[in-house]
Amino acid sequence: MEYTVKKLALISGVSGRTLRYYDQIGLLKPARINSSGYRIYGQKEVDLLQQILFYRELEVNLEDIKKIISDPTFDQTEALKSHYQLLAQKRARLDKLMATVKGTIASIEGGIPMQDKEKFAAFKDKLIEENEKKYGEEIRSKYGDETVDASNAKLRGISEGDFKAMNDLGEEIMVLLKKAYEKGDPASVSAQEIAAKHKQWLMYSWGSYSKEAHAGLAEMYVADERFTAFYDKVADGATEFLRDAILIYLGMEK
Amino acid sequence: MEYTVKKLALISGVSGRTLRYYDQIGLLKPARINSSGYRIYGQKEVDLLQQILFYRELEVNLEDIKKIISDPTFDQTEALKSHYQLLAQKRARLDKLMATVKGTIASIEGGIPMQDKEKFAAFKDKLIEENEKKYGEEIRSKYGDETVDASNAKLRGISEGDFKAMNDLGEEIMVLLKKAYEKGDPASVSAQEIAAKHKQWLMYSWGSYSKEAHAGLAEMYVADERFTAFYDKVADGATEFLRDAILIYLGMEK
DNA sequence: TTAAACCTTTACGCTACGTAAAGGTCAAGG
DNA sequence: CCTTGACCTTTACGTAGCGTAAAGGTTTAA
DSSP, rough: OBOHHHHHHHOOOOOOHHHHHHHTTTSSSSSSEEEEEEEBBBBHHHHHHHHHHHHHHHHHHHHHHHHHHOOOOOOOHHHHHHHHHHHHHHHHHHHHHHHHHHHHHHHHHHHOOTTSSSHHHHHHHHHHHHHIIIIIIHHHHHOOOHHHHHHHHHHHHHHHHHHHHHHHHHHHHHHHHHHHHHOOTTTTTHHHHHHHHHHHHHHHHOOOOHHHHHHHHHHHHHSSSSHHHHHHSSTHHHHHHHHHHOOOOOOTTO | OBHHHHHHHHOOOOOOOHHHHHHHTTOOOOSETTTTTTTBBBBHHHHHHHHHHHHHHHTHHHHHHHHHHOTSOOOOHHHHHHHHHHHHHHHHHHHHHHHHHHHHEEEEHOOOOTSSSHHHHHHHHHHHHHHHIIIHHHHHHHOOHHHHHHHHHHHHHHOOOHHHHHHHHHHHHHHHHHHHHHHOOSSSSSHHHHHHHHHHHHHHHOOSOHHHHHHHHHHHHHSSHHHHHHHTTTTTHHHHHHHHHHHHHOOOOO
């Protein structure tokens, strides 16, 4: 059986445009072109298309599908496994999104307008959740459960005004850090101001404060690439600069 | 506090391009433009951006976010609820994809090359699963469990050769249906040929065949929009045409 | 004063097609 | 034989949400 574009489209369920596109990008070439320039597909192409659609269903992008079906030495298992990981991540993310949406709906239906308490609470939950997700495990193992739980508990109990103030302070620190970093001296007045503000900022979420803990956190900032990535958004090396400023501020320079 | 593009980008984590884009589409306009044409944002804009990013996290598209935040009378709850449905669907789909991927990996690691048995089995499972999902519930309630289970069992036990033959036959029916439909007469030879082939096709998956069941199925094709959508791919009205042809074939025209 | 680091607008690129537009081909009916 | 209509072709613009130059003006600190 031979198929023109329309016929193949009919039995496969994809559009004619899709078939021409797949031809164009070299994903599925017709068996031959007839004298009038028509694309003619054979049984082999029908089978190939089925394979392609199988992977497409799995949300593999066309470029990868091309590799998978064209290169038989390509490690399909590995590709599928990493693809599975991707799907799992997507699902985990969806789960969280759904929870947040549900919470938001509930808060609205509770008669409390977005803007206010519940939205704020949703944000807090999200914040805690993200903190927990990003840093929880490692911090727990390195610094003990109490620290983390205490931080979360404090965060949960925080007032809306404080929350906003804390956020603003966090923003301010980022901006100031940029300016101070450009001067290059962690002992400078501006850098020491940042360290002070950073302590203030920490106080919002920390149950108890100690110089040692502050210094330890500063060291962790540098050691943990996720913190580094965050503060280095300001500039490369800003994380180390912040650590140095804090250590000097605490009188704990090495 | 006032922010230029770069500063707002820094504290919010989005790119400068994103902010300019949001300005461009009217999602987030700066508080003012200074004498040099620079965008200047204030605290209000920072708050708005936070809201925007909140919804963006939920995978709401920017157009909808615009509606949500710009029109306070807009029914946010409804929007969020339908959005929740969307997310739920996505997740259900992901679950199935993951199962299929896992199965495919297992089949490959079992040493059986794709192309062959296991891929074929995966396809069959998928087919059964899809049938079950699409029509299972309704068919079960309307026509009883045995019919469905028998169909699935038969499908599971089908041989590879038969499976291919069945698929080919299904394709052929679609193509023939198109041609016959264009002639417009369900009593025509070509239409009756289709009815015969349709019976043949059914026999592949049905445990037992009866005219009544065949006629009932034909009626269901028309009654159920999912079947209608499938056969109407050929042409509008093709489903009814198919039913009429089958009824005539069975000698059961009303 | 000069370089670096910002800022601006314009515009093309990305995915996987949908959707015309402009024109050639083919089978069926009159 | 001719027409009609359904098919076929290529070209090309549009979609969402930006990334990424390019080309040029502004501000800031040394």
